[in-house]
Amino acid sequence: MVKRAAVFTASGLGDGLIYSIVARNLALNGYEVSIFNTPLIQLQTLYSYAKIFPHPKPDEWLSICSQFDMVVMQMGFPPSEKVKLPSHDPLYKHVKYFKNWEMDSSLPLADNLVQLCFRELNIQNPVKDIALDIPKGLIFKKYPKRVILHTMSADSQKIWPAKFFVQVAQGLLDMGYEPIIIVSPEERDEWCQIAANANLLIPSFNSLSTLAEFIYESGFVIGNDSGIAHLGSALGLKTITIHQRSNRAQFWKPGWTDGIAVTVNKAIPTRYLRLKFWKILIRPGQVINAFKKLTDF
Numbered sequence: 001m002v003k004r005a006a007v008f009t010a011s012g013l014g015d016g017l018i019y020s021i022v023a024r025n026l027a028l029n030g031y032e033v034s035i036f037n038t039p040l041i042q043l044q045t046l047y048s049y050a051k052i053f054p055h056p057k058p059d060e061w062l063s064i065c066s067q068f069d070m071v072v073m074q075m076g077f078p079p080s081e082k083v084k085l086p087s088h089d090p091l092y093k094h095v096k097y098f099k100n101w102e103m104d105s106s107l108p109l110a111d112n113l114v115q116l117c118f119r120e121l122n123i124q125n126p127v128k129d130i131a132l133d134i135p136k137g138l139i140f141k142k143y144p145k146r147v148i149l150h151t152m153s154a155d156s157q158k159i160w161p162a163k164f165f166v167q168v169a170q171g172l173l174d175m176g177y178e179p180i181i182i183v184s185p186e187e188r189d190e191w192c193q194i195a196a197n198a199n200l201l202i203p204s205f206n207s208l209s210t211l212a213e214f215i216y217e218s219g220f221v222i223g224n225d226s227g228i229a230h231l232g233s234a235l236g237l238k239t240i241t242i243h244q245r246s247n248r249a250q251f252w253k254p255g256w257t258d259g260i261a262v263t264v265n266k267a268i269p270t271r272y273l274r275l276k277f278w279k280i281l282i283r284p285g286q287v288i289n290a291f292k293k294l295t296d297f
Helices: 013-028 039-046 061-065 109-119 162-174 185-197 208-216 227-234 246-252 271-276 284-295
Strands: 003-008 031-036 050-053 070-074 095-098 146-150 178-182 220-224 238-242 259-262
Touching: 003 013, 003 061, 013 031, 013 039, 013 050, 013 070, 013 109, 013 227, 039 050, 039 208, 109 246, 146 162, 146 227, 162 178, 162 185, 162 284, 208 227, 220 227, 220 284, 227 238, 238 284, 246 259, 259 284
Parallel strands: 003 031, 003 070, 031 050, 070 095, 146 178, 146 220, 220 238, 238 259
Antiparallel strands: none
């Protein structure tokens, strides 16, 4: 009889992609795997080893969990701080709750999850690659000079100013690269005028999977701390991410490929000032310099 496993993640696309590491390792070890992450549903065609479902309602998760032999939960799901199951509950021993504060903050979350697959799930030789199924006919990095600029985020606190992204784009153009602005359909109205004023391209995509195909054939991803950067890294592209919190940047940066997390210079006095004014303290020149380092320009 096939064993069944469920992976419950927090709400973001990036959460779903990173915890796909756990899903794939469970699949490689004989489990029939379900991932519960609503944004990830749009990428179902790229997942041959797992079925993807929306996040359940808070009063549904226990009954859903009872259908599985193994359950892995990311901190942040369910909404309560920790899973509260009585130790006598048959489900208790099958639930693994991965807490960020118990991980190594000097390593990306992706690397931590590989270690946890070995340590907590007893999986021998765990892998980090989430093996997204790329449609035939696409060519990896077909356009090596094309740079994805993801200028938005589901979390407004993580959004670096538009004018700085435009300056980064101009710097990339001067270096011979092709910057492309990527935003969601809901964000296009705000960004179309900005892109037009700066003579920048801002293509539209009818789904997240078609965006993934576009990213796969690009060269690099630069963006806010958001799911698109993690998608680019999972597809094999080098990334630069711009982070609000320097003490969390290494942990949350994309972890599949080489990447640089850009944060406020620690020479700025006090953590309060760095956190409050990070959007203006991180300058376009820092991002351009990080890109030059990443590309050996």
